[in-house]
Amino acid sequence: AQKVTQAQTEISVVEKEDVTLDCVYETRDTTYYLFWYKQPPSGELVFLIRRNSFDEQNEISGRYSWNFQKSTSSFNFTITASQVVDSAVYFCALSEEGTNAGKSTFGDGTTLTVKP
């Protein structure tokens, strides 16, 4: 069965600090997809990134970067020079091919608070 663990329930940093949000997943499939979503205090859910299991290249988008390591089953998310607007709940999610296709599993989320 697929599983996503976000062990950090809450993180608090001061503006301009770097912060890494951890995501560890479990799956038996060889083909799967990993996602990050953001939920700001306003409540909407926003898609950030998708990674497939065959692409371990790290990705950078502005102040955001993602580190995918199959060897440790992790897909960590780093925010560089954090800003108050980064305050949100961040969810990691996993989707498998095969019989479970469509049944995405989300982690419980990490609440990030960035203080000015």
Added chain:
Amino acid sequence: DAGITQSPRHKVTETGTPVTLRCHQTENHRYMYWYRQDPGHGLRLIHYSYGVKDTDKGEVSDGYSVSRSKTEDFLLTLESATSSQTSVYFCAIGTSGNLAYNEQFFGPGTRLTVL
């Protein structure tokens, strides 16, 4: 803007009453999902649809049914609401052609309170 609306946005109901939540999309995407969000549980999949009249159960489907008679509408029904179904319900659409590969775009959510 993925063109997803949910109605109602807020609802208070009593235990034992039926409740239907509606998700509407304007872009004719094939895949639609219903999730519930509860404190400490993240998002949990209730049901999803991969086409008109094609649906499947998710992780927490007990007590819920769905219907999709048109591409644009995905209805979630609580046949007899219970207090444990008090939650925020999110609808999502999948915009790519692969069920597993889909990034999902979410509606604004419906806050349901069952007294």
